[in-house]
Amino acid sequence: MQTPDLEGSGVAVMAAPEAPSIWKRAGYGLKSPYFWANWTVVLALVVALIVFFILSPDTFLTPYNISTILTASAVPAILVIGQAFVVMTAGIDLSNAAVLTLSAVSFGTMFAAGQSLFVCVLVAVVVGIVAGSVNGIVIAQFKINDFIVTLGMLSLAQGVALVISNATPVQVISQPLASFALGKVGVVPYIMILAVVLMIIAQIVLTQTRFGTHVLATGGNSETARAMGVKTKAMKISVYAISGATAGIASVVLISRIGAAEPSMNTSLLLNSVAAVVLGGVSLFGGRGNVVGPFVGAILLTMIINGLIVAGVPQYYQYIAIGIIVMVSAILVRTAK
Amino acid sequence: MTNQQTSEFAIEATDIVKSFGSVQALRGVSITARAGEVTSIIGDNGAGKSTLIKIIAGVDKADSGTVSLFGEEVSFHTPEAAREAGIETVYQTLGLIEDLTIWQNLFLNREVMLGVPPFRFLNKRMMRNEALRMLSELDVHIPSVKARVRGLSGGQRQAVAISRAAGWSSRVVIMDEPTAALGVRETAKVEELIHRLKDKGLAVIVISHNFDQVLRLSEQIWVMRQGSVITGLRAADTNGDELVALITGASSGAAR
Structure with missing residues (x-):
């Protein structure tokens, strides 16, 4: 596009002369889905920051409120890391929020039984990995639709969580956990630092x-990948296991924040994880994406909800706003496949 | 490769039989392919060409019969095993992943790594440079190996797929209809590529429906009909009319 000299240097084995330059076709132009996939979330973040700053100039961009947003973002931002990996394999994990609940309840049960914090955390993460692996094994080994399997796991994990907790929250009073949840470096809470470290890894x-x-x-x-010797089944099982692991880690962060392990599921966490993945430019057809985008997307969604609250918008409008944002971003990043 | 070449043939398939259920796809097929030559397999749809190359490439397993690679009998249970031994296949569907870059495709499942386990990272610079070398060795010019395959034309994709097959110290390259989906210009370019593979000393086996192309490209031609090899002939000794007659069964090839 901007470099016409490339046209001439082109390609012995190639392209008809009227074909556009490879740069444009490989997706560096404004109209390219690759461009929008990578930049939608950043653009949306900037727009949202400006809009909310105008709406609430005195309250939105204060250190206190920024810290509030980052604290509230940690759980969805950790959860979305696993969802991003799953969607990159053209799958979807509808069970992540329910697995988070199951992990939380497992944590609470261990804690109530007097186990050490270390054991509780370990159990929460392992439970998440096991649930995720079951998803992955059923999907990859028996070639069952990911939607159905993870929907089944949603109900299964929620049910087990209710059974073992007897539908009662367990108080988790732990000094180290509380100081982890409340500690900050400047305006950045420890739990957000943990999320960022996980995202970078x-x-x-x-x-x-x-x-x-x-x-x-x-x-x-996946056909071609398998023909090249890629262990596609193992890859699919692994991404669901990763999603389970992030659900387990997120459950610990959630418990540290609220001081209790609750058996009720937070459905908006599931919706937000899917929405953030779309916002972050991961193709729902799989094969393309990154982790940073969905991570920023999760923070963005939390920020929008916070901004609406700060601006005094009635609560139910939040759902409408999120819905519109997700649809618009899905249109922007769409690709012909 | 270091193996001693104990046979004049790079590939020698002998008495290959293969059935799918009650359908006998191959009824004792024998062919040979020499290094430094293009060997074409022609025949009508359902003649057994694809089944034959799938057996040589390790995708399917023969019911009976043997395949020798430079005189050494081989038996591959997977395409990877065949690839390890130096037999590369370029399939009609090309086997490229559109969302990955050219260098990622060239190195898929053969990634060059840095570091010690479990901290092993992709050596991207090395792979990009090597990808550029693989392409330029066959005179394939593509502005950037970092471009995604999705943005490439059919001819460019075929060039990338062939470059991948030709790299990796392979000794035999099998191509299933390499120009079926291409325009005239791109077909010419791909034929040039096939010539270069031959000049590098590789044994090239091509399935094609295009008789002009077969006569242009190949040294050896095997004609298949209904699961059997009707005849094998040197391209220099035949012409399009004779090939058509052999394929349709108007001529039995027995005279040869």
Whole structure:
């Protein structure tokens, strides 16, 4: 596009002369889905910041409120990391919020039984990984639709959580956990720092390791990937296990924030994780995406809800706003496949 | 490769039989392919061409018969095993992943890594440079190996797929209808590529429906009909009319 000299240098084995330059076709133009996939979330974040700053100039961008947004973002931002990996393989995990609840209840049960904090955290994460692996194994091994399997797991995990907790919340009073939830570096809470560290690790795994490439290959074209010797079943099982692991970690963060393990499921966490993945430019067809985008998307969604509250907008409008944002972003990042 | 070449043939398939249920797809097929030559397999739809190359490439397993690679009998249970041994296949569907870049496709499942387990990271610079080398070795010019395959034309994709097959110290490259989906210009370019593979000393096996192309490209031609090889002939000794007659069954090939 801007570099016409490339046209001439083109390609012995190639393209008809009227074909546009490879740069444009590979997706660096404004009209390219790749461009929008990468930048929608950043653009939306900037727009939202400006809008809410105008709406509530005195209250929105205060250190206190920024800290509030970041604190509230930590759980959805951790959860979305796993969802992003799943969607990159062209799957979806509808069970993540229910698995989070199951992990939380497992944590609470261990805590009530007098186990150490370390054991409680370990159990929460392992329960998440086990539930996620079950999803993955059923999906990959028996070739069952991901939607159905994870919907089943949603009900299963929720049910088990209700049974083992007897539908009663368990108070979790733990000094180290409380100071972890309340501690901050400047305006940034520890729990957000944890989320950022996890996101960076996930992004490195995605972009710098063989595993990451094979996850994208599996999502891009699982037939071809398998023909090239990629272990596509193992990749699918792994991403659901990762999603379970992030649900387990997020459950610990949630418990630390509210000081209790609750058996009720937070459905908006599930919706937000899917919405943030779309916002973050991960193709729902799989094969394309990153972790940073969905992570920023999760913070953005939390920020929008916070901004509406601060601006005094009645609560129910939040759902309308989120719905519109998700649809518009899905249109922007759509690709012909 | 270091293996001693104990046979004049790169590939020698002998008495291959393959049935799918009650359908006998191959009824004792024998073909050979020499290194430094293009060997074409022609025949009508359902003649068994694709089944034959799938057996050579390790995708399917023969019921009976043997495949030798440079005189050494081989038996592959997976395409990877065949690839390890130096037999690469370019399928009609090309086997490229559109959402990945060119270099990622060239190195898919053969990634060059850095570091020690469990901290092993992709050596991207090395792979990009190597990808550029693989492409330029066959005179394939693509502005950037970082471009995604989705943005490439059919000819460019075929060039990338062939470059991948030709890299990796492969000794035999099998192509299923390499130009079926291409325009005239791109077909010519891909034929050039096939010539370069041959000049590099590789054994190239091509399935094609295009008799002109077969006569242009190949040294050896095997004609298949209904699961059997009717005849094998040198391209220099035949012409399009004879090939059509052999394929349709108007000529039995027995005279040869």
